[in-house]
Amino acid sequence: MIAGIIGATGYAGAELVRLLSGHPKIDKLSLASVSFEGGRIENIYPHFLGRLSYPLEKPEAVVAASDIVFAALPSGVGEGYAKLCIEKGISFIDLSADFRFDDDEATFTAWYGKPYVHPELRKSSVYGLPELNRGRIKELALAGPLIIGNPGCYPTGASLGAFPALVKGIVEGNVIVDSVSGVTGGGREPVRSFHFPECSDNVAPYKVGVHRHTPEIARNLAAMAAKASRGAPALIFTPHLAPMNRGILSTIYLPLAREWKPETAAAPNSAPLPPDKETNEAAENIRKVYEDFYRDEPFVRVLPAGVIASTRGVRASNYCDISVHLDQAGTTLIIVSAIDNMVKGAAGQAVQNMNIILGFEERAGLEAVPAVF
Amino acid sequence: MIAGIIGATGYAGAELVRLLSGHPKIDKLSLASVSFEGGRIENIYPHFLGRLSYPLEKPEAVVAASDIVFAALPSGVGEGYAKLCIEKGISFIDLSADFRFDDDEATFTAWYGKPYVHPELRKSSVYGLPELNRGRIKELALAGPLIIGNPGCYPTGASLGAFPALVKGIVEGNVIVDSVSGVTGGGREPVRSFHFPECSDNVAPYKVGVHRHTPEIARNLAAMAAKASRGAPALIFTPHLAPMNRGILSTIYLPLAREWKPETAAAPNSAPLPPDKETNEAAENIRKVYEDFYRDEPFVRVLPAGVIASTRGVRASNYCDISVHLDQAGTTLIIVSAIDNMVKGAAGQAVQNMNIILGFEERAGLEAVPAVF
């Protein structure tokens, strides 16, 4: 089985190389890079020397050589390769946003500033968040070659954190997602905001109110709420950058529905007191709902009471860790979710999607124990 | 003029040493340290070698030698020194929480787990957030020696970010404060959570729903709302730790009051679109209200449109930087505030309070240009 990667020298591409080269079902890779065509991957990333060695070819050669193709390209440039793959009869896993909005071209265009190149490809495409769409992905994969719109990094962590609360009716009202990302999320191209002296020892939000992942998160929340016949919640989303390489931590604020509030939930306007026994019990009840909801998911870990999700806890793994909390007054559910932005937030989830499409064990190639430090 | 520092070898104490040794009105320091009594400050912190040299004495000796005394001690151990100062007729600036709650001993006790030692001292004490209480501090200082309850680090950044919105009636509903702090906020004592291999390359919240700064922030918000005859908003506060030394960034979510929403503010449940012209204008209007509100404040900078507050921007300075944003739908005000937790969040604000009490120029000793990198 040969896996192809178009855009292999960007960070997401290099992470695909790393993961797929250790995958038990993948025998060989075929790589393309616009920036380094004609070179070799182990010269671009000397970390790979002695472990793997591949030329960097044209995308068309990769499609021709492969049994499945991944693309880690900017939005708007990969649809042609998707078309080639479908025509050849192989699946295409796209890490850009091009196939994340299904037939809602209007939303895509409003946020990404361009129309679809081949709108008809959406008949063969599905949004690849397994915890939301696994059934549909499997079903479509049986029917023929498939295009996966692999989720964005922020949408993955934010959606997984909010899903159980939405589908179980635990919350009602606005959803606020406050996320902090490591710097690899910005890619390999050197720009001032990711220049070491500018982003080390610094935390700041960016693109407040205008980040392109906003409609993707909102769409996921709406889709999950719809499963429980509920309306779409409004979404406020603020991304931040922190001086670390990997990881996204999302702190998600969801107002509790009346029936899930502790009886002692504070009246507004009263001075805050530390959480009482009822509040702590209410939090634990909700934590158990989360635990149940994700019991069979191979890559979502609802943490035991007392353990708080952190980016370090999932580093270099495909896990999404979730911890469940209430504010002191018992009025607001506070969910903390952590993923590795390059694994569950990009390349790992893409491999997970490949596993589902090709009928492999879903954990295959993704079993590394998170490094502790 | 001799300034005394009790607790001079902790981080806040050392920052006081740094700032006061460059203060134009302070001729000499007198230092005490429980941990290193009998030693010298320049041996504990060799950075000071050749620039300053002081013995570390008993607190009583410091009170006896000084014209004003700062205490950078844990909560619950410094009231006795406050009493000594008042009896001697000099002012006492306390960086712990002991004097932040005025006569509301119940709230202090609920969160800090102990009663006041000398409750009667609250007759001479005032909460030292100049942007809230400058008038009262000045008034009381004229009347005699004063105890300042110097604000906590999170409460400083959070309160300054929310004040104009509250007092001008721009918002109504819950206030959510999501804050990220540098590691010096945890003090100098080595513990696992601040061990380099555990907290580098990691972002995580801590003390979710139970952090002691919660009632202090809530009280400040209530006090400011009361100035406009409005009720106290409910508060949700979540602190995080990030791998940097200094700084607190607070992202504050405040639901817009109807009259401040753009006319085009999105209905709930609709798919998010990028912000329109009306939304951007509404944001700019609120930014101008903030600018007006803080026009005469020496240490609050409302940033121009297009510049986002960051911890780097205030590093090693006494500034609080504030940037003003709306979410894409025009329903929620998003305020970002940044302070240096050791300066405006601790030692710098204490010096600012000293300047007010003693009638010095409020900027004295605090004029350093923030280091760019």
Place this chain on the structure above:
Amino acid sequence: MIAGIIGATGYAGAELVRLLSGHPKIDKLSLASVSFEGGRIENIYPHFLGRLSYPLEKPEAVVAASDIVFAALPSGVGEGYAKLCIEKGISFIDLSADFRFDDDEATFTAWYGKPYVHPELRKSSVYGLPELNRGRIKELALAGPLIIGNPGCYPTGASLGAFPALVKGIVEGNVIVDSVSGVTGGGREPVRSFHFPECSDNVAPYKVGVHRHTPEIARNLAAMAAKASRGAPALIFTPHLAPMNRGILSTIYLPLAREWKPETAAAPNSAPLPPDKETNEAAENIRKVYEDFYRDEPFVRVLPAGVIASTRGVRASNYCDISVHLDQAGTTLIIVSAIDNMVKGAAGQAVQNMNIILGFEERAGLEAVPAVF
């Protein structure tokens, strides 16, 4: 096959857990921890939740349950467990310094301040640097259960960097090893020097002239020189700490023997000029000697000309990367070697030793591709 780990909750222990749990020949682990006896590993390191789960038992129970035992303990406390293993007839891989000096108890005692507990165990022990001693390790392993003195982190990187130059007679005179380590090298116990605010944004040497790895490096250099019937070189070694988690970079300065100098090697006292063609050729010749020397080593990579070794290049892998350089004047060989201090410098090398002892493929369980970022 059951592998036991005594000292499983320190950093080296946790790294052993990570590596051994992915090892194709190891079915199960048995873990002991003094600090957390009675607990479970996945509670101490929640990163492991859902991937592995083991109780923390007494060391004796681990010896009883295991087919091979690793100990990651401070020097001076593990000899008794080594004895138990030998008596039981299983091998013992010791990550402390206790078995690194063979029967040279005098040197051990001079630097570690205590005598051997069971000197007679040195009959069954061997220093486990495979690139120096592989033949002897294999030979002894055939003869019965074996104790491995697993090398120190600095000695591994420094020795591998200097070996070819010494054994091929390329250099003569003092060897200067200037090393920079990540903070995990200091272990998991929180102390001031590894407190985030003290060691972030800082580089400094420590234990100059007195570090305990000095005699171990010197002994290795002498052993390798002896293989070529040369005398032991004098050693100067200076360790530094840098603000990163993993990795040791050693820059090694070795004066070129006359016959290896370029003909144009500068006379002393002349003003330096950039390296000329002859100097660059001389460097390339030596690089090829290094390449030949390590051609069959599975974990030593001599980098191509133009690539400089870096800690990032070996991160989380068992590789030692080496790059070969000359100074501008062509008089001094400058070798740069990089290892991951927790893998090739500790747990990975221990697994490599296990593979050799038990006749597994030497790369087994150590094939992870280094993470690029």
Place this chain on the structure above:
Amino acid sequence: MIAGIIGATGYAGAELVRLLSGHPKIDKLSLASVSFEGGRIENIYPHFLGRLSYPLEKPEAVVAASDIVFAALPSGVGEGYAKLCIEKGISFIDLSADFRFDDDEATFTAWYGKPYVHPELRKSSVYGLPELNRGRIKELALAGPLIIGNPGCYPTGASLGAFPALVKGIVEGNVIVDSVSGVTGGGREPVRSFHFPECSDNVAPYKVGVHRHTPEIARNLAAMAAKASRGAPALIFTPHLAPMNRGILSTIYLPLAREWKPETAAAPNSAPLPPDKETNEAAENIRKVYEDFYRDEPFVRVLPAGVIASTRGVRASNYCDISVHLDQAGTTLIIVSAIDNMVKGAAGQAVQNMNIILGFEERAGLEAVPAVF
């Protein structure tokens, strides 16, 4: 007094802005920037908002407006401005390498690849390392307008560390300088090697054997040795990059001259033992020589026995900290020197030179206490 800065928006330029805006003798700045001409400094660096505000003009306008001019430009582009200043009769402090080699144009050309533009300007220029050349700088300044070749960052730390040993005849033989720099040393332009994900959590040397600071360090060592009628030592210099913003740490290895070795200095080839009493006394004797040598220098601190120089210890200050050590065998002097690369290594030293030229107190504007964290 108006100070002009050409190249004000690079890192060295911005640091000049910071330092000069707090200088007691400078009333106003005049700034030029090629990249941002027509803009304002406080828009490029919003940290400065509210504290200072200047337009960015053409270099010629800056020369016309100023009483002294600093240039923080790449080598080879600033000589024309130097000429303008001399013609106008004002001094010019150049932070590039253009004036560091006096009339040795051959060495400059060999390393920088271009000839001098106005060779005759070297009649008015002097190398501005005050600890080497203060007398000459003062003398020339009395005679008329002066061009200062402000030293490179590595040469400053390395030279100050080696000077006393060379001039006092403590050492003989090669000098090895192993230096580690923070990332601001690479400037503000985003390039891959300073991209956060590439240089965080990484230590590596660069430009081994070919760094342009090599001839400058060698020339300084030769100049100082000549003061004691000694020959120029050979120099090996290796720069490294570490994941921190500011600072250069140099570890300097110098072979002890026979008369300075402890009587017990180890014979080569013997197994290393920890340093004995004689070795420790020999180290302390040399430390005292260093202390005497630098007794009257305002910015060199020879640290007390037991304190090791670190970049943190000099952060944001103009100090060069030096600690003195011997290897365990008593054969090699190991000097550790630390500077802040942007202050003593660039902008601070430039201000120190201005103070000398204009007859100000040499410490003026450079008295900030190093920040502890």
